Amino acid sequence: SQKIEQNSEALNIQEGKTATLTCNYTNYSPAYLQWYRQDPGRGPVFLLLIRENEKEKRKERLKVTFDTTLKQSLFHITASQPADSATYLCALEPLESGGYNKLIFGAGTRLAVHP
Amino acid sequence: DADVTQTPRNRITKTGKRIMLECSQTKGHDRMYWYRQDPGLGLQLIYYSFDVKDINKGEISDGYSVSRQAQAKFSLSLESAIPNQTALYFCATSDFSAGELFFGEGSRLTVL
Numbered sequence: 001s002q003k004i005e006q007n008s009e010a011l012n013i014q015e016g017k018t019a020t021l022t023c024n025y026t027n028y029s030p031a032y033l034q035w036y037r038q039d040p041g042r043g044p045v046f047l048l049l050i051r052e053n054e055k056e057k058r059k060e061r062l063k064v065t066f067d068t069t070l071k072q073s074l075f076h077i078t079a080s081q082p083a084d085s086a087t088y089l090c091a092l093e094p095l096e097s098g099g100y101n102k103l104i105f106g107a108g109t110r111l112a113v114h115p
Numbered sequence: 116d117a118d119v120t121q122t123p124r125n126r127i128t129k130t131g132k133r134i135m136l137e138c139s140q141t142k143g144h145d146r147m148y149w150y151r152q153d154p155g156l157g158l159q160l161i162y163y164s165f166d167v168k169d170i171n172k173g174e175i176s177d178g179y180s181v182s183r184q185a186q187a188k189f190s191l192s193l194e195s196a197i198p199n200q201t202a203l204y205f206c207a208t209s210d211f212s213a214g215e216l217f218f219g220e221g222s223r224l225t226v227l
Binding site: 004008034036041042043044045046049088091100101102103104105106107108 | 165207
């Protein structure tokens with residue numbers, strides 16, 4: 001079956017450390033993968049997009065990697081801050097969806113950054 | 116004002132009632148989506164539309180219907196609500212292929 005898996009357990013880290021979140025997928029051929037941030041009671045907010053022919057993307061303190069052989073994306077937040085505490089969702093669009101932005105979402109990983 | 120506005124934000128209703136959730140956007144995007152979010156599950160696509168003449172079913176469309184009244188408006192209806200439709204519903208928009216989705220703040224629906 002097709003699925004996207006993110007660690008269901010919360011990730012707790014100390015302020016200033018690098019947070020690394022994992023997104024694994026099976027039986028999809030992604031055209032691209034996106035990461036979103038979701039705060040409690042709010043809608044998801046887009047962070048980064050990485051295409052299937054890209055290995056790495058950076059934006060300020062954020063870095064995303066994409067390994068189509070391992071079928072995995074890693075999302076890193078460097079110099080983490082308590083304000084980074086949120087749930088982070090990964091989403092992919094399968095190649096076969098024809099570019100319709102029909103994203104398939106993982107359940108998300110909750111990150112808690114402690115002072 | 117928010118770019119993607121959903122109403123109502125919270126609704127409690129009873130089994131068998133008809134419910135409409137409304138979404139309007141000021142981003143000028145052609146593509147609009149309705150997703151459902153349940154605890155511990157990923158967002159699931161209910162319906163999507165690429166213009167007023169284009170409506171498509173997503174992965175969980177049973178029990179739901181939609182109407183695209185204008186480019187800026189996309190409504191989700193539950194003709195006869197049931198308790199397992201209790202969830203957080205999100206409307207989203209995008210403007211081109213492989214683009215980001217812009218989400219509304221969500222509509223929390225409870226069916227008793």
